[in-house]
Amino acid sequence: MTVLKPGDLVILKSGGPVMTVDTxxxxxxxxxxxxxxxxxxxxxxxxxxxxxxxxAIAPAPSPDAPAEKAETPPVEAAGEYKxxxxxxxxxxxDAAEAHDDASRASVExxxxxxxxxxxxxxxxxxxxxxx
Numbered sequence: 853m854t855v856l857k858p859g860d861l862v863i864l865k866s867g868g869p870v871m872t873v874d875t876x877x878x879x880x881x882x883x884x885x886x887x888x889x890x891x892x893x894x895x896x897x898x899x900x901x902x903x904x905x906x907x908a909i910a911p912a913p914s915p916d917a918p919a920e921k922a923e924t925p926p927v928e929a930a931g932e933y934k935x936x937x938x939x940x941x942x943x944x945x946d947a948a949e950a951h952d953d954a955s956r957a958s959v960e961x962x963x964x965x966x967x968x969x970x971x972x973x974x975x976x977x978x979x980x981x982x983x
Contacts, residue, residue, distance in 0.1 A: 856889060861912035864904070869893045870912045874901065 856862065860873045871891035879885035888903045 856911070862891060862909045863912045864908055865910050877903070
């Protein structure tokens, strides 16, 4: 394992932002046994700090180092994959549009019996004009 020291740039092996090593925690009786690494990084303007297990982090790749070239799939395979994805998106959009159309349809609803009775009672008790 690479020996880390305060100021080194690291990343989580599972991904995430580049962090700066703040403190390297060692065992009480064995200074060579690293038990935790305190890292700091920024999220926007907010400083975040957390302690990580030494096995969970790795040195950050140097910006000067050449990036590993990702293997590109054959053009025809990428085209077939894109076609399948486009078909899936179209099918999901069609289903969503059909659902929206169905939810927009006006539905004639009848009033509950209690509401009809109330309307009849109010009309019967309303004062009538003498005209």
